[in-house]
Amino acid sequence: MEIWELLKEFFDAEIKKLKLKSYYFPLFITENVVQKKKDHFEGFAPEVAWVTKTGNSELEAPIAIRPTSETVMYPYFAKWIRSHRNLPLRCNQWCSVVRWECSNPIPLIRSREFLWQEGHTVFATKEESDEEVLHILELYRRIYEEFLAVPVSKGRKSEVEKFAGGLYTTSVEAFIPNTGRGIQAATSNCLGQNFAKMFEIFFEDENDPAQKKKEKNKRSLVWQNSWAYTTRSIGVMVMTHGDDKGLVLPPRVAPIQVMVIPDPLEDADMTAIKEVCETIVYTLSQAGIRADLDARENYTPEWKHSHWEMKGVPLRIEIDVKDLANKQVRVVRRDNGAKVDIPSTDLVEHVQVLLDRIQDSLFETAKQKRDACIEVVYTWDEFTAAVNDKKLILAPWCDEEEVEKDVRARTEGDLGSAKTLCAPFDQPDLVEGSDHVFFLRRR
């Protein structure tokens, strides 16, 4: 939760710069709405949890728990929006949603309830809508790359994989080399006017010639976006950086960035050491570094080292009598175990530099590993070989639904069929005139 709060602090401030407002809409969706908006809701139907009973009474009609809030919010949008003066309308809510997955839940990655933010915005023109889609996608890239130190690819989903009922879906996609898993890290959807039609969201458009003449029933449909990222982002981070000792947290999202651990050698002046430790924590905290002291006397320093390594704290500072005499401290990096002695006087600057270095190094290492898994293929034989090899496949692609379904069918087997992740915006110049798409073996 502390990591989630740090991500939230960044993202919320950024969207408030865009004049997004905070909202909270209900957890429940009445069956009435679900029935009316069947086309959209069908995609979620197998995963929806239904309340049928309260106290000891059966409800007259079951009530759905939101798997996402389009059907909750958009009937209100239709009431609130009358003219171009009500636009843009930009809402965001932080909440939990429920999707009753039938496959095995995995904490943070695929859980039946998860936390997310969902942004829902309404515009008069497609241009504004398009622009916001990319602006938000860039914020998602920053969350992953700048905060979680996880490399992601920005791109556009295929017609098969896009958000049900939307016009187009952009996404950031992550990849876990160890398991060969691709993970949709966040999506920013342009819904076009499809939901506006479904929910009858119209506005009087001053720029529409028909409306200028005050013709009746000549209102325009709005353009809409929706976009979300979830606590899955934390799961992706754990899988990307973790090692056999436990968590490895990038400094920017580590609730504790520096743990100070005194080493009580025999006959040591513990009071003096503790005082120094407290001063260090205070000095670092004053400089805006999240530091803490583990002064517990009933655990050995070795136990504490392992404990805080498991918790992923980026830097550990060890202090014993010798350090005290030499006016230095020993700093140990979590990511590579490197130890370095630093003069106490320059501590803040050194720690800051080290934290930055760890942040960069985690990202670079993860990027190198990810890039090493990318395999460019041109033929079907190369494709199937790469699928079996758990590679992140980059292939020329037509984006036709029938062809994607055919690829799925032809790769079915023990390893699961292949699916597209996205067509990266950063297109390689491999086959002229063709888009290239990331493909991945399904679990």
Add this chain to the structure above:
Amino acid sequence: MEIWELLKEFFDAEIKKLKLKSYYFPLFITENVVQKKKDHFEGFAPEVAWVTKTGNSELEAPIAIRPTSETVMYPYFAKWIRSHRNLPLRCNQWCSVVRWECSNPIPLIRSREFLWQEGHTVFATKEESDEEVLHILELYRRIYEEFLAVPVSKGRKSEVEKFAGGLYTTSVEAFIPNTGRGIQAATSNCLGQNFAKMFEIFFEDENDPAQKKKEKNKRSLVWQNSWAYTTRSIGVMVMTHGDDKGLVLPPRVAPIQVMVIPDPLEDADMTAIKEVCETIVYTLSQAGIRADLDARENYTPEWKHSHWEMKGVPLRIEIDVKDLANKQVRVVRRDNGAKVDIPSTDLVEHVQVLLDRIQDSLFETAKQKRDACIEVVYTWDEFTAAVNDKKLILAPWCDEEEVEKDVRARTEGDLGSAKTLCAPFDQPDLVEGSDHVFFLRRR
């Protein structure tokens, strides 16, 4: 939501000073747990919403949506806590809960889903537990009195009205003079060791003589607190300050504190006026005042005045050509309509002073109105007269369950029976040797 976020910002920072950590526990409670903890859950049972179906399948056993999270969290506490070194354990979560009230829901005051924070803390000793109960209660008082400008009484709930299964409940109680309604504004509960028994939460206590001798099965039960306040706080504020023109927001929780509205008199130099308006908003914003400009050209100034009055904005700044020439602006208070012309040069200081004055004045006015409703009674006749008069009754009281139930029964009728609010900590010296309790007619 913006008001809720402002309250949250204050409260979350305060509890983090107490080393409270943020958690998120699941929305769902399995029936298994509900059955095992029947004693506690029974109080909520009539209001619990049950999920019985996911997709098209019936669940094997129904799952409850949390009405409160004791039964969700405490099984984990029992696993996490082994020794005094794990204590205190202090969790807080911001979430929504569901209580399917059968009576008519009222937005913000009594809704079937509402937002709240719930703090759950565990201590080795009763002393620490008692101390925290009062510390949190004081934070609740500050939310109401210092932010929402709503006077509340701190006190202790009767045995009948206390939290089911707890040791004792303290609360802040608000009163709405217009309707004669008392409202439980927030509660801070000492759970004692009852839940520890129910959920088997033990710890090895270094101060327990039996444990020092390493006697088997001699672990101690922990002491627990739980405390919460909800979005109802915003409803109480609306009812306390609102008038026939709409909302009246206390400046400290107003998302917009100052709305600047240009007045385009005939032949006026609108460009110059707009520039001045923008400068004012910028200057106020730089000084930390939440200011905005309504520069829309398709609404009249009068329409805007009414609009922002309805929205409760504490101060309105009007600017026309004359003001421009005189280098002054007109400032209008939402709470009392008072208008004053202020030199543009001293604007920030004047606005800050005015906002503070409005905040104080709203509180003082509400307090006077509330105090005027308090009626001290000594006899049953006085009591029933005051009940029918919608007064906030202060009466000497024994706090015996049978007597409270008797009072309820004897006052039953068209107006609803009388119930206790709390025994205020600030006890009047009316009848020697007796506690005094606030009584109130039920709706």
